[in-house]
Amino acid sequence: MSFKCYKDKIDEGDTVILYLSNNLHAIEVQTEIKNKKGEMVENVFQTTFGALKVKNLIGIEYGSRVELSKGWGHVIQPTPELWSLTLPHRTQIIYTPDISMILLQLDLVPGAIVIEAGTGSGSLTHALIRRVRPNGHVYTFDFHDHRAKLAREEFESHGIADFVTAQHRDVLEQGFGADLSGKADAVFLDLPKPWDGVPHAVDAFKQEGGRFCSFSPCIEQVQRTCETLEQHGFQDISTMEVLQTELKVSRRTVSVRDLSFLKHKSVDNPVEEKPSSDKSYVVGAWPASTPGHTGYLTVATLPPAFLRKATVKPENGKSAPTEVIELKSDSESGEDKLVVDEG
Secondary structure (H helix, E strand, C coil): CCCCCCCCECCCCCEEEEEECCEEEEEECCCEEECCCCCEEECEEEECCEEEEHHHHCCCECCCEEEECCEEEEEECCCHHHHHHHCCCCCCCCCHHHHHHHHHHCCCCCCCEEEEECCCCCHHHHHHHHHHCCCCEEEEEECCHHHHHHHHHHHHHCCCHHHEEEEECCHHHHCCCHHHCCCECEEEECCCCHHHHHHHHHHHECCCCEEEEEEECCHHHHHHHHHHHHHCCCEEEEEEECCCCCCEEEEEEEEECCHHHHHCCCCCCCCCCCCCEEEEEEEEECCCCCCCCCCEEEEEEECCHHHCCCCCCCCCCCCCCCCEEEEEECCCCCCEEEEEECC
């Protein structure tokens, strides 16, 4: 239950992060677990520093140092960032650099309703839940039934099931369902063909509009998505790539030469030109290698319904006339009126 709120002490059923010399391990605090034969045995977690009896964690404070048979470590309360580094991978996951940008671009606040298509391993879902709770809700979908089931069990064990609804559904074919029509503040798509999900996203947004984001590894996917977004009236369309670079801070010693010899140097009076001293500096150095490509984030804004301008291209490639509704001011009366343009 440790994901639901911050707490001081570890209770049975919590998920804790064990920190061991720059290595992280997620442990579910249960006194007994089933072995391969289906028998209940004492829960002992094996590490490179020896064994840890998990029952000894119950009742101690988060951040405490715990003794192992061959060393020691620390138990930390889990966060979405730590969970992303320790979770069991059911699919390729999105990591914190991209997640932080997604949360920013979707303009999420507590109380928001957000739809996620592509639950996967639940890395992003945990971060979405933390951002919108306590009054918001996350609706997440996965086309793989088994992954959706595991995600529901995981959210339940982490104590955050009240803030998320995980469903098995092929949203590209079936959409998000009638229950979510006109309810979403934000939509995120992590799908092979996000452009096919754009019309369903438009249907799911509130009348006030909202923010859209998709994650795609290939630029060809981005191009088709941007074209479809433009056709369905989205504005402020942009694509970005998040590459995290960390400067390594270290101390370097350099030789310092005393240049006073230049005032006295002559053919008859040579001066020693070797460095006369060393000086130490703290410097920030660029890493030898930078992180590689993960994916492109395409973000856009869907304006309010009365300002949307959609141009949907039919199969012949020509733009079909669409009904455009705009808010204009009457010069005589000074009142705002809705004007319908069918051209």
